[in-house]
Amino acid sequence: MARWALVSGLQGELEVYEAIQRDLRQVGRVDTLFVLGNLIGPDRDANALLDRLQSPRRGELQPQCIYGWWEDQLLAERAFRGDRRADALRLSQGEAAVDALLQAVDPGHLQWLAALQFGFIELDCALLHGSSADVGDSLNTGSSPLLLLDRLTRMDVNRLFTARSGEQFSVDLTGGGIDSHVRDLEGERQLQQVVPQRKVIGIGSGLHYTLYDPGSDRIEFRTLDQQPGSRGRGFA
C-alpha cells in the first residue's frame, strides 16, 4: 500500500517545500501529500509557496492542504472569522507580528486560504494541525494521556496526526481502563471501560516531516538537511 507524506510548518519557505518534493521522489512509494497547515508565517513572503501549492509542477505530488494556526490568525485579522481578530497572535507576539503576517500574504490568496478545511479524515485517521479541540492545541509527548485520548475520542479515530507542536513523536495508548458508578432516578449501575488501542503522532515541522503507511501502520520520521538536493535521514 502506498504511503502518505505529512508536512507542516513551511511558513512560506518554498525551498523547504521543494526539498521535500525531491526527497519524496527519492524515497518513492508515496502517493498522497498532506500539508497540515502553517503554510504561511510572519517571517517571509509566502506568495511564491502559495502559488506553487495551488499549481504544482509536473511530476510533483498534488498537496492536500488544511489551514493551521498562522492561517487562522491571518483569516481572523482579514475578517474571515466573524468578529474574531488575530488576538492570540497580537497577545503573544505583538502588533508588529500581526503586520508582518498581513504583509506576507497577497490578498489574492485569501479566498483560497479561506476555503481550506480544518482537517481530513482518512480511513481511521484524523489529520489535523492542532487537535480536534482547537487549531492551536499543541500536543506533544508531555501531554496528558487523558487529554490525548479525549482528542482521539472527539473524532472517533484510531490515529491522530498533529502538527502544532512542531515535534516528531508517537504516543501509543496501550492499555488501562476506568470504572464508573452512575446513580439516577432509575437506579444504580456500574460501567467498566478499557482504553482503546489508539495513537497520536506528531509529524514535525519544516524540514522534519513524516511518512505513514496506513496498510502496515508504520511511521517514518524524516529529517532533511538544509542544502538543496541533499538526502534525508529517517527512522521508523
Place this chain on the structure above:
Amino acid sequence: MTHAVMSCLHANLAALEAVLADIDQLGITTITCLGDLVGYGPQPNEVVELVRERAIPSCQGCWDEDIIEGLNSCECSYPSQLAERRGHLAHQWTADQLSEANKVFLASLPMTLRRDRLLFVHGSPNSQHEYLLPDMDAFAALERVETAGADTLFCGHTHRPYVRDLRDGSIRVRIQSSTDHTSPAERQMPLPVRRIINAGSVGEPRHGNTNATYVIHDEETGSVEIREVPYDLERTCQAIVEAGLPPVFAWRLSQGFEYAERADDASHVCER
C-alpha cells in the same frame, strides 16, 4: 455545608416556586443555578426576576446566551430538525417578551462558577451546548472535570439528573520521540477520582416524570440527594397555550420526556 444546585428553569414559574419552597423548607440557604433561566416556558421575566430577587448565583445556559447573542448555535443545540423549528419559535417569543433589564442580567451571567474544587457549569466546561450524558465515554467525561481543575463538576443541560463517580482509572502509554533514539518509553498514568453531578431540570424535566428535579450536596460527607418536587403543572401548561407557544411544549411537560429528540453524540463539541 449542604447546598442546593438547580438548572434549566426554562421560564416555568410554578416549578421554580415549588423547588425554592422545598429548598427553604429544608433550611438550605446556599443555592446555585446552572443556567437556562428562559426558553420554552411562558414566564421568562417572572423567573429571571425571582432569581435576581433571591440573589441566586447563576451561570449562563445555552438559552440565556442565545437570547442575548442571537440564534447562532450549531446543530448540537437541537438534536433534530423538529426540535430546531420549535426552538426557533420559542426563541423569538422569549426574545420579544424579555425586558431589557432582564436581558442585561442574562448577558452578565458567567460561563462558570467555582467554589474551591467544585465547578458549576451549564453544559460542560467547554461549552454551554455540550451534553454530558450519564453513559458517555468515561474518559471523555473525566477529561472534562480534570482539565477544568475540579474534583466535582455540577452540570445541567440534559434535563436528566444523575451522579456519576469516575474511579480506579489508568492509562498506559508507549512514547517514541524523534529526538530520542533509545527504546520507546513505557509509562502508566493513574487517573484521579472525580465526580459529575447533573442537577436535572426544574422547568423542563425529561427523566420520564413530570416532577421538577434538583440536587442537594453535602460538601463534608459528599452525599448527594436527587430531589423530585411536584408542582402545579396545569398552571404552566395553560400559560404556555395562552401565550401562543407551540402546544407540544405543554404536552411534553405533562409527559416528562422529550418527544423524538435526544442528543446521541455526547462527545460532539459546538464548533462555533
